[in-house]
Amino acid sequence: MKLIVGLGNPGTVYQNTRHNIGSVSVRFFAKQHKIVLKKGFFSPASSSRLKIAGKEAILAVPLVFMNLSGVAVAALVKKHRVSPDDLLVVFDDLDLELGRIKIKADGSAGGHNGIKSVIGSIGRDDFCRLRLGIGRPKKGADIAGYVLSDFPKRDMKTVESLKENACQAMELWIKEGVSKSMNIFNR
Secondary structure (H helix, E strand, O other), rough: OEEEEOOOOOOHHHOOOOEEEEEEEEHHHHHHOOOEEOOOOOOEEEEEEEEOOOOOEEEEEEEEOOOHHHHHHHHHHHHHHHOHHHHHEEEEEOOOOOOOOEEEHHHHHHHHHHHHHHHHHOOOOOOOEEEOOOOOOOOOHHHHHHHHEEEOOOHHHHHHHHHHHHHHHHHHHHHHHHHHHHHOOOO
């Protein structure tokens, strides 16, 4: 069983922010496959099962704020008995230019509070990540304000392309695993 978790903040005020591109992309992937993410009883996430090329996966979006994402991810990992090799966390990355994606098999949090929370809650850092580039603000700008702001209209075509590429990467990861996905998407 594979588990894909898209990080973001709950609530409509954060819905289209840069920080939510992970959860937006997972929801977009679910919509492409005509599934609806549903909240389970006492669950800190909305999720649903999916089957692609005979392989089962669970798509999930935490219903907690980004800095507490680990609580939701740990609950999902425990409930579905998912190993780190079968966990893919999808999230925004300031260090990648807008529209670029990168897949990693493991690593540090790189300053991302959602990933810090996941590492702290599951007690390890050897899980797969799909990093979605949101670019950096101008030098001296407030980082928190930048990630919590909506994408400007001029970037929407790039954002749509980013979501499409993220969906292709998630699908390939389910079918072929992290090595093949890295070879294709980390150019």
